[in-house]
Amino acid sequence: xxxxxxxxxALKKAEKMRIEFVANVSHELxxxxxxxxxxxxxxxxxxxxxxxADPDFLKIILRNSDRLLALINDLLDLSAIESGADxxxxxxLNVKEITDHVIMHVETLAQRKNTRIVTEFLAEHVKADPxxxxxxxxxxxxxxxxxxxxxxxxxxxxxDESKSIVLRxxxxxxxxxxxxxxxxFERFYRLDKxxxxxxxxxxxxxxxxxxxxxxxxxxxxxxxxxxxxxxxxCRFPK
Amino acid sequence: MQQVLVLEDEAxxxxxxxxxxxxxxxxxxxxxxxxxALIAFQKNKFDLLILDWMLPKMSGLDFCKKVRSEFKTTVPxxxxxxxxDTMDKVxxxxxxxxxxxxxxxxxxxxxxxxxxxxxxxxxxxxxxQEVGPFRLNNASKQIFAxxxxxxxxxxxxxLLSTLIQKPGTTFExxxxxxxIQGPGVAVVDRTIDTTVLGLRKKLGKFADYVxxxxxxxxRFRG
Numbered sequence: 001x002x003x004x005x006x007x008x009x010a011l012k013k014a015e016k017m018r019i020e021f022v023a024n025v026s027h028e029l030x031x032x033x034x035x036x037x038x039x040x041x042x043x044x045x046x047x048x049x050x051x052x053a054d055p056d057f058l059k060i061i062l063r064n065s066d067r068l069l070a071l072i073n074d075l076l077d078l079s080a081i082e083s084g085a086d087x088x089x090x091x092x093l094n095v096k097e098i099t100d101h102v103i104m105h106v107e108t109l110a111q112r113k114n115t116r117i118v119t120e121f122l123a124e125h126v127k128a129d130p131x132x133x134x135x136x137x138x139x140x141x142x143x144x145x146x147x148x149x150x151x152x153x154x155x156x157x158x159x160d161e162s163k164s165i166v167l168r169x170x171x172x173x174x175x176x177x178x179x180x181x182x183x184x185f186e187r188f189y190r191l192d193k194x195x196x197x198x199x200x201x202x203x204x205x206x207x208x209x210x211x212x213x214x215x216x217x218x219x220x221x222x223x224x225x226x227x228x229x230x231x232x233x234c235r236f237p238k
Numbered sequence: 239m240q241q242v243l244v245l246e247d248e249a250x251x252x253x254x255x256x257x258x259x260x261x262x263x264x265x266x267x268x269x270x271x272x273x274x275a276l277i278a279f280q281k282n283k284f285d286l287l288i289l290d291w292m293l294p295k296m297s298g299l300d301f302c303k304k305v306r307s308e309f310k311t312t313v314p315x316x317x318x319x320x321x322x323d324t325m326d327k328v329x330x331x332x333x334x335x336x337x338x339x340x341x342x343x344x345x346x347x348x349x350x351x352x353x354x355x356x357x358x359x360x361x362x363x364x365x366x367q368e369v370g371p372f373r374l375n376n377a378s379k380q381i382f383a384x385x386x387x388x389x390x391x392x393x394x395x396x397l398l399s400t401l402i403q404k405p406g407t408t409f410e411x412x413x414x415x416x417x418i419q420g421p422g423v424a425v426v427d428r429t430i431d432t433t434v435l436g437l438r439k440k441l442g443k444f445a446d447y448v449x450x451x452x453x454x455x456x457r458f459r460g
Contacts, residue, residue: 023321026320026321027292027320029320030320030322030341030342031251031320031341033342034254034341034343035248035250035251036342037342037343037344038251038254038342039254041344042254042257042258045345045391048391049432049433049436050432051393060250063250
């Protein structure tokens with residue numbers, strides 16, 4: 001049980017995290033808006049000055065609008081999952097069906113990078129919310145495709161272990177140093193900020209996975225070492 | 239030509255800043271990484287530093303602190319940031335920035351602030367060439383008509399300043415088109431007429447100073 005001192009420390013920590021989160025959200029929203037506003041203004045000015053509009057400016061506006069939309073969607077999602085506003089309805093699901101369905105959606109991206117996705121099903125069913133488990137699978141597989149070099153191999157493996165059904169998404173990419181592993185699930189934490197944005201990442205994907213797993217009374221963790229690839233392990237209680 | 243250093247890790251924003259600074263006629267060196275920018279800062283003489291606050295390794299604020307304390311530079315510094323809190327602005331200014339602009343900003347405001355900082359840092363830029371009721375200040379990119387500053391677009395400025403500097407000389411349309419052609423811009427033949435039209439409107443009672451030389455181009459009344 002926590003004493004008063006512990007409660008004060010915990011509250012201060014929570015408040016600090018809240019302030020940091022608000023600052024991060026502000027930064028992440030304002031940055032694409034700067035490009036949207038700036039290039040729109042430039043186009044308008046160029047048209048007023050009789051210059052022909054540069055189509056690249058329109059592409060930049062579109063790209064940054066997409067980035068903004070992805071961020072807003074992820075923020076709303078995270079908020080709904082965290083607050084419990086979005087109810088979780090765990091049902092018995094066929095793991096092969098749900099995995100194949102997600103892979104179908106990320107296949108184009110995988111093909112573009114010549115990445116092979118290999119599946120292995122040593123469990124048949126898992127009790128989870130269909131919409132949210134799809135999100136977990138999509139975020140983990142999508143991340144693996146995006147951050148691994150071309151011609152990588154991604155393994156999606158389901159196993160039936162004593163107390164839980166376990167999903168492992170592994171890649172044979174460059175791996176992540178141990179000191180960063182816990183931070184991966186923090187909101188807006190990015191190992192490589194530039195690359196993450198280039199890939200269209202919002203910095204919230206893994207945090208969403210963590211909260212979905214918590215809502216299922218399960219857990220997620222990452223196992224990795226440099227040069228050895230990375231594995232994300234999700235445990236769903238039976 | 240005045241030199242500007244831009245440090246911004248967001249490629250789209252960086253290119254936007256460079257585009258507009260170049261259109262203003264400044265020479266620009268742009269960097270994504272603070273360490274590279276620091277090396278360039280030590281090798282070259284800059285008239286203005288434009289720094290983004292939130293950068294992955296060394297922040298723009300640390301960069302600012304470093305150049306002020308270690309290199310004792312007095313070069314004007316404009317901080318760009320997505321942090322809109324008053325305390326952040328105070329911190330930025332206390333650490334040695336001369337001005338602070340919150341993202342998202344208006345491009346026109348950004349350019350005006352950059353211009354103002356360059357003007358303040360170089361008081362001689364206030365000297366200028368006087369022709370009739372006009373006074374041209376090339377360094378600060380300003381033109382005054384009877385002491386009233388004309389609010390010109392970069393193209394209008396380039397055009398009028400070129401004409402003012404050689405009163406009575408006829409400039410061919412082709413030469414003027416080349417003159418106002420900036421980076422990232424496709425100029426059509428009609429551009430020059432549109433620019434002159436807009437310029438004349440802004441000149442009001444002084445519009446006659448820009449004369450059309452039929453079949454050739456334009457000249458400033460000598």
